[in-house]
Amino acid sequence: MKSLEEREEVIELETDPYVLNIGPHHPSTHGVFRMRVLFDGEVAVDVEPMLGYLHRGIEKLAETRTYTQAIPLTDRLDYLASMTNNVAYCMTAEKLAGIKVPERAEYIRVILSELMRVSSHIMALGFLMNDLGSLFTPLFYAAREREKLLDLFEMVSGQRLLYNYMRIGGVSQDVPERFVKKAQQFVDEFPGYLDEIDNLLTENEVFRMRAEGVGALSAEDAINYSCSGPVLRACGVNRDIRRDDPYSIYDRFDFDVVTGENGDVYDRYRVRLEEIRQSVRIVKQALRDLPGGEVQTKHAHFLRPPVGEAFSRIEAPKGELGFYLVSDNSIAPYRFHVRPPTLLNLSPLRDMIVGWKLADAILILGSIDIVLGEIDR
Amino acid sequence: MTVDLRVQDIAQQIGERFPGAIEEASADSMVVKGEFIPSVGQFLKDTPRLDFDYLNCLVGTDYSDYIEVVYILESYKHNHRLVLKARAYDRDNPTLPSVVGLWRGADFQEREVYDLLGVTFAGHPNLKRIFLWEGFEGYPLRRDYL
Amino acid sequence: MEIALFSMDEINRQLAEADRWETAEIGALMDIAQEPIPDDLDWLNEEPRNKIIGWGQGKSTWGVNFGLACCAFEMMSSAFSRFDQSRFGMEIMRPSPRQADFMIIAGTVTWKMAPKVRRIYEAMAEPKWVVAMGACACSGGTFTSSYAVVPGVNRILPVDVYVPGCPPRPEALINGFIQMREKIRLAKQK
Numbered sequence: 159m160k161s162l163e164e165r166e167e168v169i170e171l172e173t174d175p176y177v178l179n180i181g182p183h184h185p186s187t188h189g190v191f192r193m194r195v196l197f198d199g200e201v202a203v204d205v206e207p208m209l210g211y212l213h214r215g216i217e218k219l220a221e222t223r224t225y226t227q228a229i230p231l232t233d234r235l236d237y238l239a240s241m242t243n244n245v246a247y248c249m250t251a252e253k254l255a256g257i258k259v260p261e262r263a264e265y266i267r268v269i270l271s272e273l274m275r276v277s278s279h280i281m282a283l284g285f286l287m288n289d290l291g292s293l294f295t296p297l298f299y300a301a302r303e304r305e306k307l308l309d310l311f312e313m314v315s316g317q318r319l320l321y322n323y324m325r326i327g328g329v330s331q332d333v334p335e336r337f338v339k340k341a342q343q344f345v346d347e348f349p350g351y352l353d354e355i356d357n358l359l360t361e362n363e364v365f366r367m368r369a370e371g372v373g374a375l376s377a378e379d380a381i382n383y384s385c386s387g388p389v390l391r392a393c394g395v396n397r398d399i400r401r402d403d404p405y406s407i408y409d410r411f412d413f414d415v416v417t418g419e420n421g422d423v424y425d426r427y428r429v430r431l432e433e434i435r436q437s438v439r440i441v442k443q444a445l446r447d448l449p450g451g452e453v454q455t456k457h458a459h460f461l462r463p464p465v466g467e468a469f470s471r472i473e474a475p476k477g478e479l480g481f482y483l484v485s486d487n488s489i490a491p492y493r494f495h496v497r498p499p500t501l502l503n504l505s506p507l508r509d510m511i512v513g514w515k516l517a518d519a520i521l522i523l524g525s526i527d528i529v530l531g532e533i534d535r
Numbered sequence: 536m537t538v539d540l541r542v543q544d545i546a547q548q549i550g551e552r553f554p555g556a557i558e559e560a561s562a563d564s565m566v567v568k569g570e571f572i573p574s575v576g577q578f579l580k581d582t583p584r585l586d587f588d589y590l591n592c593l594v595g596t597d598y599s600d601y602i603e604v605v606y607i608l609e610s611y612k613h614n615h616r617l618v619l620k621a622r623a624y625d626r627d628n629p630t631l632p633s634v635v636g637l638w639r640g641a642d643f644q645e646r647e648v649y650d651l652l653g654v655t656f657a658g659h660p661n662l663k664r665i666f667l668w669e670g671f672e673g674y675p676l677r678r679d680y681l
Numbered sequence: 682m683e684i685a686l687f688s689m690d691e692i693n694r695q696l697a698e699a700d701r702w703e704t705a706e707i708g709a710l711m712d713i714a715q716e717p718i719p720d721d722l723d724w725l726n727e728e729p730r731n732k733i734i735g736w737g738q739g740k741s742t743w744g745v746n747f748g749l750a751c752c753a754f755e756m757m758s759s760a761f762s763r764f765d766q767s768r769f770g771m772e773i774m775r776p777s778p779r780q781a782d783f784m785i786i787a788g789t790v791t792w793k794m795a796p797k798v799r800r801i802y803e804a805m806a807e808p809k810w811v812v813a814m815g816a817c818a819c820s821g822g823t824f825t826s827s828y829a830v831v832p833g834v835n836r837i838l839p840v841d842v843y844v845p846g847c848p849p850r851p852e853a854l855i856n857g858f859i860q861m862r863e864k865i866r867l868a869k870q871k
Contacts, residue, residue: 175689175692177692177696181797182794182797183747183776183797183801184776185775185776189748189749189750189753190749190794194696196692210791210793211791211793211794211797212749212750212788212789212791212794213791213793213829214789214791214824214827214829214830215824215827215828215829215830216824218827218828219823219824219826219827222826230823231823234750234751234823237750237751237754238754298761298762301757301758301761301762301763302761302762302763305758305761305763318755318758318848318850319751319754319755319848320751320847320848530750531750531751
């Protein structure tokens with residue numbers, strides 16, 4: 159029997175291209191997201207994302223509600239980190255109406271936004287491990303930590319998931335005293351639990367083999383496709399809105415901006431892990447400096463901003479979340495638009511998936527960390 | 536801090552390069568005639584002191600006489616921002632040229648404006664409805680829908 | 682033996698045809714879904730059927746988790762270790778409908794997604810039950826007056842248990858499961 163190298167003619171099998179519909183009801187698509195992938199053998203050749211299965215018409219609905227009634231609608235956008243959506247919308251409305259926020263409310267907003275970032279990133283890591291195949295064990299570790307955070311949020315606003323806590327001009331009510339104590343206890347104990355997850359996963363050989371080099375995106379492509387957030391920072395671009403265009407009181411805090419090198423799945427994982435540590439650092443500083451005072455600037459019950467438009471953005475956990483509001487001096491906004499970070503992070507999906515196999519395609523989609531409520535609005 | 540550039544200076548530069556392109560220039564934004572958008576965009580992207588390489592947001596709004604599309608451009612190198620607007624006056628078939636060749640992040644956002652407002656972007660590689668299904672009649676975000 | 686090879690033109694033609702077929706399906710469903718399907722209330726007046734079967738079927742149900750939006754995260758929270766739902770028998774929540782007893786619709790159903798929900802329901806084997814979780818699945822919720830949202834999933838499926846809330850707490854969802862178990866024990870043979 160001759161070996162494969164010794165034979166003179168090799169028979170090449172011609173394969174048909176076939177279309178696989180990774181459909182809207184799927185355990186690993188993080189929501190109702192549909193992709194049609196054209197495969198040649200097992201290698202992906204073309205990808206067509208199809209969106210819109212959760213399009214609820216939030217932008218049209220907000221035109222029929224007053225400015226304050228639109229705040230619960232913004233909760234339902236990125237439902238894993240709802241308070242950051244509220245903060246972004248309230249900042250835009252305050253810019254439009256010219257309202258200033260008191261100091262204590264600013265500190266409370268920063269503390270809660272950073273805790274939301276911790277909650278969102280740790281769930282993103284848990285679901286990424288789910289996509290890799292280590293079914294549910296890292297996800298249960300992450301969920302255990304998130305339950306402690308949800309207790310803190312319930313203490314503040316009464317709800318576990320969709321809070322409706324921020325108002326135009328501040329926050330709706332003051333934080334109770336035991337919140338500060340419990341938050342201090344959380345930030346003291348949490349780095350220990352994070353190290354536990356870190357030791358299990360970061361240097362894990364199976365994870366590194368599957369994730370390094372997969373789905374790499376170059377820095378120029380990422381900027382051209384308007385990516386933002388951890389996806390952009392993992393490509394090596396040093397850009398964070400909290401430092402480059404500081405809003406609220408972020409210029410008083412001391413934190414590092416974490417970047418990666420190659421823009422592959424492993425770098426996005428590392429950037430998210432390190433960002434959790436930086437967020438805990440910011441929360442410690444804010445809890446130490448929390449001043450007293452009132453928590454909401456009073457304004458008219460039906461807010462009527464002057465005619466004009468405003469655009470402002472924040473660094474949400476998924477990327478750069480912006481709101482564009484146009485007002486015509488009536489009680490409802492004339493135009494309400496969300497600039498969704500995850501929709502634009504999905505633009506390079508085709509460039510990232512082409513050339514990789516089916517299992518890698520699912521992993522790349524999981525590493526972008528999409529939330530369908532924000533993409534489809 | 537991201538600086539908003541003085542619109543009057545940029546408007547003057549563009550007015551010299553492309554005569555007749557600017558419709559009006561106010562304190563915070565600049566309205567450019569529809570057919571000049573790709574060439575003005577190319578100029579803003581390539582000029583060394585401007586370097587607008589990042590398209591932040593592309594929004595469409597329906598005012599009763601025209602449909603206005605707002606382009607918010609930013610530059611990473613110099614950390615500044617500029618707001619461009621273009622208006623499509625024809626209500627029955629509004630058309631504007633596409634900027635996907637310059638900034639590929641405009642791909643999904645232009646499809647969204649087409650889907651919800653009805654503006655056709657000439658030169659877009661794949662202009663289909665993105666959020667609503669193919670047979671949906673009407674454009675929901677227009678003021679006269681329902 | 683002839684093997685038919687597909688060219689790219691043939692594939693593109695079939696993809697365009699699939700898109701048109703999706704539109705027709707959505708239109709057909711919108712036409713028949715104008716009124717809500719009435720709830721089945723005769724189970725309250727019936728004699729309980731074979732006690733062993735009813736008891737056994739209720740105690741270990743396997744579900745299809747159809748998590749669409751925000752409520753999906755409270756459903757997952759009820760499956761995680763704090764509000765453990767597997768102590769009530771709901772150990773397995775797999776996405777496959779062929780091996781399932783009941784289906785939880787957690788989240789907003791849009792008209793674009795409605796034919797897929799209907800298709801998963803039809804792929805389940807009898808006997809089957811449906812739980813509508815969250816305000817959006819019960820009646821449309823916050824988004825009732827929107828142009829693209831089905832106002833309540835009982836327009837397209839017969840619903841057995843409604844769990845209100847936005848989102849309902851995991852304890853409320855487990856209460857819904859216990860009510861469903863009661864209904865399974867007493868329901869007539871389907």
